[in-house]
Each structure stands twice: as structure tokens, then as C-alpha cells.
Amino acid sequence: QSAQNMKFGNVKVFPREAIEIHEVLGEGNFGVVRKTLIRTEEILRWAVLKIPKGSSGIQMDTMKELLAMAQIKKHPNLVEFFGLVTVDKSVCFLVEFCEKGSLDRLHKKEDLLAKPKYLYIIRDVCSGLHVLHTARVIHRDLACRNLLMRQDGTVAISDYGLSRRLGASNAYIVKKSRFPWAWTSPESLASMHFTKKSDIWSLGITLWEIATKGAKPYGAHLTSTSKRTISKLIQAGELRVSIPDAIKKTQPFLSHVIDVCLRHDPDERPSALEILEKTELELKLDLKQGALTQPNTAESDLCGGRFGSTTVLRSDPTTLNQSQTATSSAAADKRINALRECIQCSH
Known part of the structure; x- marks a missing residue:
């Protein structure tokens, strides 16, 4: 050659x-x-x-x-x-090469919490993660430092240094390895078994990074407590990262996604595809409304039941104002269909 x-x-x-x-x-x-x-x-x-x-x-x-x-x-x-x-x-x-660099360096340069920007970030990350999981690859190092943004704002997952292909048991076992403990799920800290659901936990911590504009997970506890003790508290479900009250009030969808990703029981965490579908719905409803404004939380079913259930996280599309334009609706449908086609092509 x-x-x-x-x-x-x-x-x-x-x-x-x-x-x-x-x-x-x-x-x-x-x-x-x-x-x-x-x-x-x-x-x-x-x-x-x-x-x-x-x-x-x-x-x-x-x-x-x-x-x-x-x-x-x-x-x-x-x-x-x-x-x-x-x-x-x-x-x-x-x-x-992604022009804007990693998200951990963008917290102070761009408002990643602006709507719809954070929705696009969730969508992009879950879309990429779904492709990895469909290929039976777990990332094991999902964090803002490993999410890169292109000039057009698209986010791509990077750094496969800890990625591994799943075996027949649907888990990857680490015998000796350095790993990002603060982004690691309770069950993985305890057993060194990594699964798709441990990636979802890491996604929750990553979105928490965005919600706190770059805070270090468990950083406040590291000043007075050892990593070993913190790890044991996480494993026992006695220590969790705290979602800021302002996020709970102004960005309830983001708050809820973080919450369900960080369920202590891995079986209660949604899949990347489930989060992707809910985020698509959130984006579609916002686009159809014509103005990207935060919904009235009293009219949103954000916290009831299992994330992967049939519960709709926003008001039903049939209740939307009849004055919404057909143009914005068509544009929304076109975006969602293009994304779905892209996901299907990757299978």
C-alpha cells in the first residue's frame, strides 16, 4: 500500500x-x-x-x-x-477537532443553562450514548471534560480511553484501574462492575456539573472527609449531590433528568434512549409554542412515577394554544424526524 x-x-x-x-x-x-x-x-x-x-x-x-x-x-x-x-x-x-472545546471550559464563557441550549446538550449526549450502548460499548468516563462542542453548538462524546465492550453478562469488570470515582455509580464503586446504567449515573453527575456551572462533585465534603469515606457514603446511598434550588424552580426538566439518572437502584434509572425521547418531546413542545420559555411547573407532570413510563413530562400537545403556527410545528417535526433517522442509521 x-x-x-x-x-x-x-x-x-x-x-x-x-x-x-x-x-x-x-x-x-x-x-x-x-x-x-x-x-x-x-x-x-x-x-x-x-x-x-x-x-x-x-x-x-x-x-x-x-x-x-x-x-x-x-x-x-x-x-x-x-x-x-x-x-x-x-x-x-x-x-x-471541535472548535469550542470541552464543556468544562465553557461554563463561564457560555450560558449552558439557557433554554433551549441545555435541552440540545441532553439530546446530543443521549443520542451519542444510545449509539454506544447499542453497540454494547460502555463509556465509563462520561463527564463535562469529555463532551466537546463544535462551532454550530452540536455536542459530541469524546475520549474512549476507559470505554469497553460489554461481555455476555452485560457488565464490564475492572480489576486494576484508575477511574473517575466522583462520577462513578454506587454499585460500580462497590463491585467494580460497570454497565449501561452506571453510564446513566455518570450522565446525571455530568448534567449536575452543568446545573452548578462547573462545581466539583462532592467538592464541599472533600475539605473535611476522605475520598474513601465519601465513596462508602455514596455506596450506601447516604450522600448525594444536591441540585440547586434555583434549578429546581427555573429548570424543572433538567432537575428531573438529573434526579432520575441518580437513582440509587440502577434498575430505576432510565436508558439513554428513554431520556432522548423525553427530551425530544420537551424540545418539540417548546418549538411548537413558538417561544422558548419555561413552562408553568403546576401544569407539568415532571416528578410522578418512573421516567421510562408513559408519563408525559410536559402538558399534552392537544392542550397547546390553537394560535400556534403551522410553520413552527413543521420545523419541529422536521428536526425530530431528522434526529430519529440519524439514530436509526447508526444501528
Whole structure:
């Protein structure tokens, strides 16, 4: 094969000369992330280069992440994986560059709590998570730091470093691994078993981050209590993150989604698809109303029963004001249908 068309299995391998490495975007235990320009006969676009720290060749963790990323079909709510390149003897990943960066760095730059922005965020994340779960992949590291926003406001799930494919038991067991304990579900802290429902717990903590504009989960307790003690309290259901009263009053839908994601019993948590469908309904009703305003909580059934039940989280569409325009309704239907088609194509 020519240098321009090398492949590792079904993964494209770029020659080093096709990569122009630019500024550092971030640094951590994993290594360094740099903005990079891919320049080949077929491609000219910005990307992100993930350079692992102190390694050469393909390490086991790199291989696991590579396998997780390579098996997922392209989807608008998952960061696109372009391929591999070797830089200074280290095998590096090339992934999509999202212009606005990670959500944890946007709390003070943009109002992520503005409606409908937070609804679009929930929709996008659940859409991507549903694709992962349909492919029997659990993320295990869902957090604002791993959600990236493109210039158009679309959010995509990134960083598959902890992602693993589910076995026949529908759980992935961790024997020895560092993991983000503050985003980890009670049952996973206790057993080291990770499932789709433990990802939903992480989603709840992630949305809580947005609700608190970037607060650290259990941060107030870390000043006086050890991580081990906090972990035991979480496992016992005796310690929960607190949803701000202002969010409960002004954004009851967001508050409710956080609440149901953080149910102590994993069987009581909804699936990503269930949350996606409820969020679609919330968006559709807002768009049909013509004005993106917060509904009267007295007229909304937000807290009754199981999230995955047939309970509608907003007033029934038949009660909407008859003066609503057909144009806004058609636009809403078009958005929802396009999203559904996108999800179906990913199966």
C-alpha cells in the first residue's frame, strides 16, 4: 500500500509528513493533546493529536481505546476518529477537532443553562450514548471534560480511553484501574462492575456539573472527609449531590433528568434512549409554542412515577394554544424526524 493509504486493520494510518503539529490544547496523566492539520491528497482539515506520555509502539491501553473507537460507526454526537500516526516512536490518535472545546471550559464563557441550549446538550449526549450502548460499548468516563462542542453548538462524546465492550453478562469488570470515582455509580464503586446504567449515573453527575456551572462533585465534603469515606457514603446511598434550588424552580426538566439518572437502584434509572425521547418531546413542545420559555411547573407532570413510563413530562400537545403556527410545528417535526433517522442509521 502507498504511504497515503496505509491501514491497521480497518484503521487508517497517516504518514508523519501528512501531519502539521500546532499548539498544545491540553495536558494530563494520559499525555498531551495538540491541534494538528492533516494534509493529504484527500484530506485537508484540522484535527486533534493525542500523544501518549512516555511510551513507544502500541500499548495495551492504547489498543483497547483503538478497538473501542474503530468499532463505532460515524455519528454526529460522537467525536470522529480519523486514524493513527507515529510521532517520535509513539503511536498517536487523530480525532476530530471541535472548535469550542470541552464543556468544562465553557461554563463561564457560555450560558449552558439557557433554554433551549441545555435541552440540545441532553439530546446530543443521549443520542451519542444510545449509539454506544447499542453497540454494547460502555463509556465509563462520561463527564463535562469529555463532551466537546463544535462551532454550530452540536455536542459530541469524546475520549474512549476507559470505554469497553460489554461481555455476555452485560457488565464490564475492572480489576486494576484508575477511574473517575466522583462520577462513578454506587454499585460500580462497590463491585467494580460497570454497565449501561452506571453510564446513566455518570450522565446525571455530568448534567449536575452543568446545573452548578462547573462545581466539583462532592467538592464541599472533600475539605473535611476522605475520598474513601465519601465513596462508602455514596455506596450506601447516604450522600448525594444536591441540585440547586434555583434549578429546581427555573429548570424543572433538567432537575428531573438529573434526579432520575441518580437513582440509587440502577434498575430505576432510565436508558439513554428513554431520556432522548423525553427530551425530544420537551424540545418539540417548546418549538411548537413558538417561544422558548419555561413552562408553568403546576401544569407539568415532571416528578410522578418512573421516567421510562408513559408519563408525559410536559402538558399534552392537544392542550397547546390553537394560535400556534403551522410553520413552527413543521420545523419541529422536521428536526425530530431528522434526529430519529440519524439514530436509526447508526444501528
